[in-house]
Amino acid sequence: MLSVSNISKSFDRRTILKNVSFTLNEGETVVIMGKNGAGKSTLLRILARIMACDKGEIFFLNNDLLKGSPSVRRKLLYLGHAPAMYTTLSAIENLKLALTLRGTPMDISRIQDQLKYFGLSAQSDDPISIYSQGMLQRLKLAYAELADWDLLLIDEPFSGLDTEGIELVETALHRWKELGKSIIMVLHSLSRAEEFGDRILHIQNGLIE
Amino acid sequence: MFFTLLKKELFVEFRSREVTLSMLVFGLSIILTFAFSSNVSPVIIANYAPGMFWIMVLFVAVIGVHRSFSYEKEFDAFSMLISAPIDRGFIFLSKWISGFIFLTIMEVLIIIPFFKFLMIDFPSQPWVAMGTTLLINCAIMAIASLVSGIAMRARLSEVLLPILLFPLVSPVIIAATKISGSIMAGDPYIFWQIWLLIVLTVIVIFGLVGYTLFDFITEE
Numbered sequence: 001m002l003s004v005s006n007i008s009k010s011f012d013r014r015t016i017l018k019n020v021s022f023t024l025n026e027g028e029t030v031v032i033m034g035k036n037g038a039g040k041s042t043l044l045r046i047l048a049r050i051m052a053c054d055k056g057e058i059f060f061l062n063n064d065l066l067k068g069s070p071s072v073r074r075k076l077l078y079l080g081h082a083p084a085m086y087t088t089l090s091a092i093e094n095l096k097l098a099l100t101l102r103g104t105p106m107d108i109s110r111i112q113d114q115l116k117y118f119g120l121s122a123q124s125d126d127p128i129s130i131y132s133q134g135m136l137q138r139l140k141l142a143y144a145e146l147a148d149w150d151l152l153l154i155d156e157p158f159s160g161l162d163t164e165g166i167e168l169v170e171t172a173l174h175r176w177k178e179l180g181k182s183i184i185m186v187l188h189s190l191s192r193a194e195e196f197g198d199r200i201l202h203i204q205n206g207l208i209e
Numbered sequence: 210m211f212f213t214l215l216k217k218e219l220f221v222e223f224r225s226r227e228v229t230l231s232m233l234v235f236g237l238s239i240i241l242t243f244a245f246s247s248n249v250s251p252v253i254i255a256n257y258a259p260g261m262f263w264i265m266v267l268f269v270a271v272i273g274v275h276r277s278f279s280y281e282k283e284f285d286a287f288s289m290l291i292s293a294p295i296d297r298g299f300i301f302l303s304k305w306i307s308g309f310i311f312l313t314i315m316e317v318l319i320i321i322p323f324f325k326f327l328m329i330d331f332p333s334q335p336w337v338a339m340g341t342t343l344l345i346n347c348a349i350m351a352i353a354s355l356v357s358g359i360a361m362r363a364r365l366s367e368v369l370l371p372i373l374l375f376p377l378v379s380p381v382i383i384a385a386t387k388i389s390g391s392i393m394a395g396d397p398y399i400f401w402q403i404w405l406l407i408v409l410t411v412i413v414i415f416g417l418v419g420y421t422l423f424d425f426i427t428e429e
Contacts (some may be wrong), residue, residue: 052428070294070297073293079284084285084287085282086280086286086289087286088224088225089221089224100287101213101214128225128284
């Protein structure tokens, strides 16, 4: 499904990633671990084409992700640290916009159903600037549930969540795995990595070990 | 997809009104400063008015375009756009056209105070003045949207934006001043057509360059 070959990235002459290569099979969940600043989030942002790499190749569903047309990214969903949504818009407006941009516009009733499931129905019309960290994480999960994707790139999905929120993430991850979806996830907890990951990749000194 | 992005730009601004409000307040402040600080004859003011107007518009455009791109940084909202399976050239086009709309709205609101406070006569050919002003707005925002896209990913974007923008936009401001001055003086089209061609050239070149390059310059 995904083939990453010799990806390198430097910031201010400091090498973050050195010839990183790995593959991901369909339905597989890979967990990326490493110390702070190791390059885990950088790797995810390169895969989502938010960040440019210095060299290397990425093939997604047999298409060149770096040089191919934008439609190559259609089945790829990135959920980073930040919500990647507009602070002045409400949860419904943000989700409606994000889904339309992905080419899958959706009825408001379906969006409201998902927001209700993730405990956000009461604040669904409020601007997301007033949301707490946990609420923003739930909003991202609602987005992942609504979007049509084959590969999810998700950065620390458990951060900032209360017990109920953690259960929601765990349930969602188990369901996506059962549905045979592919996931690349950045985690800090080894126990969670072992629970959800089919494989664990450690990034250290810019290399995958 | 372009219309979805344009609608988003207009809707986000409609919600916050940050871009138009900051542009309007700045524009009105400049007019009042010009009006109350200069004590020269209306003839001299009329000679300098086109230059004063377009310099004011330039600064107002910088404020607007900077705000328009800085809200993309809040909550990393820009990642929603660039990770989406869309032609990133449309992001440039939506920023360009929305910037053009905001700048034109701001000009509509400040043009009467500008003429009244500086005691200048309205141009004898108002439709020509309006048409050329729209084209000049289009040229300014084409350059400003491209440069803001480049500066946005830089660490010192607030510093980089004026450093890159002002030299690039200078030919447009000179041409705009010449065109407006000629229209105010009632000169025939043949006198200022070369300046209009410069403005049109800028629109075509920066429009195409922005559309083509936005795919590369938006990545970190």
